[in-house]
Amino acid sequence: MKNILLQLVLLVVLFFALWLGLSKIDWMELLNVNYLTSKTQLKLGELILDQIKNSGEEYHNPKVTLPLDSILTAICISNAIDRSQVQLHVIKSEEVNAFALPNHQLVIYSGLILETRNEAELSGVICHEIAHMELDHVMKKLIKEVGISVLISTTTGNSGSNLMVNILKTLSSTAYDRDLEGDADIRAVDYLLRANIDPIPFARFLRRIPESKSAIDQHLTWMSTHPDAEERAAYIIEFVGEAHGEYQPILSPVTWQNLQHQLK
């Protein structure tokens, strides 16, 4: 019996020693995994963005882009996120929608900015999408819904434009898994608190939009694709709890009003 136990321990030790030893080798570097992933993301991001630009005009007006850039920069600095990696695109559309694309590209439709009542609500949505980027949800979702082989074929030019439309649809009009949405919400609240932005307006935004508009309103994409808004809002409020920081606005009230005015 003693002999058997000793052999069992040896077998287990051998297994873990081999695993630990092999873990010391940088397989990601050796197999070029990071390089291939970033190259695929770069190409995919470019292709999808071209598709978006075909369907709606992008704002280049500094009165629109600068306030949003200020919010994004403040969030990135407070959370040690490389701002230069995140590319912001504001697209003219009535659709209340915002989404993250591969290669750290953040797309916000003007309809969503107009639907928010203050910068804290908009910051909440921005933080939620940045969280999806930082948690690597974007590629995971694409791999799950579209398939790795199809994604690679799009970047090598062996696919039709219909496929790009489907990929864009996947990223902009279908929700992430419940768990991923929950993770992104919690990370978003963390980002907001670190940036001294009140997270409660974000929760209120989640709660308010489905109440204020008809559920069949076709322009409310962000809300209809992010289900269980009430539950999520309650969860965010509970998560924030007693943590009331000294919240500071990033934009002046005049700048916020000008931003809304430019988009109307």
Add this chain to the structure above:
Amino acid sequence: MNTITHFYYSPNEYESEKASNSYLMSLIAVIAGLPFPIINLIATFAFYLGNRKGTYFVRWHCTQALLSQFSLLLMNSVAFWWSVTVLFGSENLSNSFIAYLITVFLFNLTEFAATIYSTINTRKGLHVKWWFYGDLTNMICSS
């Protein structure tokens, strides 16, 4: 790792074939069951149930084949579910994950080679005792 020892008696032709088949069953199941590790265990367990009232030599080798599948089932199941969460869930591809897959592959390869060796030798009527699993089988399988 594998040693050929004397059994308590000399098995006849029929017993050698049955004992050899218990290993052969797990080899076939490896091919059919990939990537689902449970298939392998089910196939070996079904063969074990069919032969549990067989002669001691047959029972002994069926038990050894079954026991070896248990430990593989554990490590292969972890590899399978870890791969699923990397592909579809929240886990990322990492050095630890790749190292785990290689480790599991090496253990499977060793087990595969040992199984082929045992299939051939038990068919000749030789008693093949595996390191650890042989002693464990001696403990479990009574004559």
